[in-house]
Amino acid sequence: MRALTFHGIEDVRLTEAPDPSLLDPRDALVRPLRAAICGSDLHAVQGREEGLDLGTVLGHEIYGEVLEVGSDVQAVRPGDRVVAPFTTSCGKCTPCLQGLTARCELGQLFGWSSGGQGLQGTQADLLRVPLADTTLVKVPKDVSGARALLSGDVLSTGMFCALQAGAAECQTLAVVGAGPVGLMAALCALHLGADQVFVLDSVVERLELAARFGAEPLSIEEGAARETILARTEGRGVDAVCECVGSPAASRASIELLRPGGTLAAVGVHTEAAFAFSPGEAYDKNLTYRAGRCPARALMDTTLPLALDSTWPLEELFTHRVPLEHGADAYRIFGSREDGCIKVLLELD
Ligand SMILES: NC(=O)c1ccc[n+]([C@@H]2O[C@H](COP(=O)([O-])OP(=O)(O)OC[C@H]3O[C@@H](n4cnc5c(N)ncnc54)[C@H](O)[C@@H]3O)[C@@H](O)[C@H]2O)c1
Ligand SMILES: [Zn+2]
Ligand SMILES: [Zn+2]
Structure with a gap:
């Protein structure tokens, strides 16, 4: 064959x-x-x-x-x-x-x-x-x-990530990575009831599709995505992040976008040996972390x-x-x- x-x-x-x-x-x-x-x-x-x-x-x-x-x-x-x-x-x-x-x-x-x-x-x-x-x-x-x-x-993985993030209860949620999985996570988060969904990536066409799905695209190229999110959340950060990349940089970006008590739901496949954030940072954020295969x-x-x-x-x-x-x-x-x-x-x- x-x-x-x-x-x-x-x-x-x-x-x-x-x-x-x-x-x-x-x-x-x-x-x-x-x-x-x-x-x-x-x-x-x-x-x-x-x-x-x-x-x-x-x-x-x-x-x-x-x-x-x-x-x-x-x-x-x-x-x-x-x-x-x-x-x-x-x-x-x-x-x-x-x-x-x-x-x-x-x-x-x-x-x-x-x-x-x-x-x-x-x-x-x-x-x-x-x-x-x-x-x-x-x-x-x-x-x-x-x-x-x-x-x-990818649709199930996006749904899994949005569910793990508790999207139904979120006023604000950020999706890190607008590949097919992240785009599906954004669509599912909105479907489940998240009020506002930000999507972060550097690829213009992917951000444009996120916008057509009803999310708010934020380019990481411009370096101001975190500041924009903080400004839009009274300085606190989002209720949950769907991390749909699978890299230390994406993990780092994710924890920095979260409010205290927020949830980081990671479906990106990680192959690195250590977390990109420390136990101390997780403690200081009262972080809930969920990860894994859908x-x-x-x-x-x-x-x-x-x-x-x-x-x-x-x-x-x-x-x-x-x-x-x-x-x-x-x-x-x-x-x-x-x-x-x-x-x-x-x-x-
Ligand atoms: N957990 C599971 O069961 C499961 C299932 C399917 C896919 N995955 C994983 O999900 C991830 C995404 O899959 P995909 O098909 O969408 O892949 P993809 O490679 O098409 O998309 C990844 C996107 O992330 C963006 N990106 C890279 N670094 C970034 C950063 N620091 N901040 C923001 N965006 C960044 C890229 O520009 C790209 O658009 C992969 O790691 C894949 O292996 C996991
Ligand atoms: Zn796959
Ligand atoms: Zn079995």
Whole structure:
């Protein structure tokens, strides 16, 4: 099969990879019709995250058609259209029953293989999905695959971040990072009831989309974002921050925007060994800190209907729609935020 595979830093290639097959009675084989490139794919490709095996098929966002199912699979049949969250989950272990499907005891992340162990990704002609009954979500045949796919990752992650931030109770909330995840966090925070949402980034096109979503864009280039927020909050800072970047600079910026007693909800993937703020600063702020991987499967029950609600302006995220053949180039464009690129949709059919 054709696949976008990882060959080292800034080296993504379209290659011929081995076809997957059913390895377990609970597996399904799915043909991706739509896939996408996520900011998380960039961590390995840009060298911030180590350990990804060379040759791994990348990607963890998918809308597709079920081709074949193992003998224990009951919830989906060949021909069904499905979306998947970015990790597999069993639906039965303690974390799954607590709604923390991202930490399923049997869970695996699509597109992450390390030391020969792990799961291949979605940016390919075929995908093996373990624990298919409790991982895949069936969708009607006539829905937009591009919109549906967003519920498997960035829309759910944005929702998770906004929920973790307590957006419903916030008069003011700031989103740090206006990538697809931050943009979804802003949209979800407003949907949940946050009165005023500021969005901080340096990329003009992303800030413009944040404004169209109803948030107030603040460019970090101008160096006055914090002063603006303090001026707008009577000098206190915002009630909560959604940190959607995953860097020490973003952590630092986040804590500096918060009022005492505020909540910092971080979904940006952090690979550094230490916090960018000290225990003393956390104490002095009476900080609540929440972090981690989004339990997308659990959230999809809420976010899939939102993804398919045409009044949500989600199509605007996909600035680039390309066939798999152009995927390696699309990684470069998305990674360097060239050409107004916000999110890349890979069209495989
Ligand atoms: N927790 C989860 O389950 C989960 C799921 C999906 C993605 N993520 C992570 O969320 C993060 C965002 O993903 P994405 O797809 O939106 O990525 P992205 O790379 O497209 O967007 C990141 C944005 O942050 C901006 N940025 C960088 N430094 C900044 C700073 N100091 N202040 C303000 N903005 C800054 C960039 O200009 C960019 O627009 C990544 O770390 C990704 O791995 C986490
Ligand atoms: Zn992702
Ligand atoms: Zn589980």
